[in-house]
Amino acid sequence: MAERYDLAVVGAGPGGAATAYYASKAGLRTVLLDRQDFPRDKPCGDGLMPHAASEVALIGLADWLDEPHHGKFTSFSMYTETAYLRQGVPPTLHGPHGYVAAREETDAKILERATDAGAELHTNTRAAELIRSSSGAVTGVEAVKEGETLRFDAPVVVAADGVGGFAGNGMKAHQNAVARRQYFRGLEGLDMDSLHVFITADMNSDGAGYGWIFCFGDGRANIGAGVSTKALQRTGRNLKDYYDRFLEEPQLKAWLKNAEPEGPAKSWSLKMGMWGAKRYAQGLMMVGDAGSMIHPISGEGVGYAMESGRLAATWAHEAHERRDFSASLLSGYERQLRRKRARVHLSGQAMVNLVPNLSMMEPLFKACEKDEKARRTLIEGFTGDSPIYSLLKHPQALGRALQIAVKERRNGGG
């Protein structure tokens, strides 16, 4: 026997759980399915940029964020081949800081908010396919739990299944980067209040990628590296090889001298950049990674998953109010998301596609080192707080970058 709901959400990560939270708050009878049980790990850098922290705070977890075992950062430190850039975090409504919180805990907390708001959760339940009427309209989800097939009837479905691809090829977003991370305890010598980002020669001479160290408040650190799949194709190398070489960088070796790993290194893929992904159809919306909402430069996606979930819940509610579940009505979700995020995501994606390797950016990094305003804009381009083309507002830094590039070429360096 099928149960009837107003909304079925597939995937209970930050995107799906936020959708279910807002939909339940708005009075929709919501079912939330996940193939895993919670708490569960999700390979991630665990960094919550200020805008992501605002989303977490918005669902009532501001006090939890401030618990001391989480990391709380107030600045970014960016290490490139030729430059060192340090910049304060741009202020947001939630304050001029971000957090580092382990996804195993964060996702369980967000999910708890969704169930407290009234969402009905089914874990260990894998959504197998969309159910459609004879006219092709979405009418629910078929799922499998412990070998039993279950039906969840609903006129609107939100797919928030990350890289799962449950909604089918027509809706599938592209996977364009991979990343790996491991936890360590006992790093010494680094500033724990900063997010450390390394644009290394090894990762960038044949593509784009970066390494990171994000510190918790309990003495642990998340160390990771992400590279574009194009870089892997171009070099024939694998992610583990990039990651292992990152750990051999002299600065890391020094900080890691007396550190111990905690648990295995884990890898996952990323669907980045809004371009090319289809995020709505009749009776269906795609949220978070399933909708390719990861920022194309930073690889950050928790805040965007929650934000897209918040907007999708609003449009699911609107569809019920109007008794209209058409693609035309749900296109409002896409329009609202684009109005908010397209400038930042699309320009970031254009930059990543136009610049074949990040080593080409070194003159600009060097020029930003001594230009505070340009440096802030560059870092904000990385964090998604400004579109990367805002750098055009700094002609002096761009001119200086050009001078550095010409000088290097004359000296046979470029």
Ligand SMILES: Cc1cc2nc3c(=O)[nH]c(=O)nc-3n(C[C@H](O)[C@H](O)[C@H](O)COP(=O)(O)OP(=O)(O)OC[C@H]3O[C@@H](n4cnc5c(N)ncnc54)[C@H](O)[C@@H]3O)c2cc1C
């Ligand atoms: C190594 C790495 C580091 C990263 N670092 C950061 C960072 O520091 N900060 C940041 O903001 N972002 C980071 N990201 C990106 C971030 O992890 C994702 O953007 C985020 O997890 C997106 O959330 P989501 O809810 O869309 O998907 P997910 O968190 O992937 O959740 C999807 C859920 O769907 C479930 N599911 C899948 N298929 C099915 C199915 N058929 N039926 C039922 N359930 C299903 C899964 O079990 C899972 O629980 C990183 C990513 C990687 C890989």
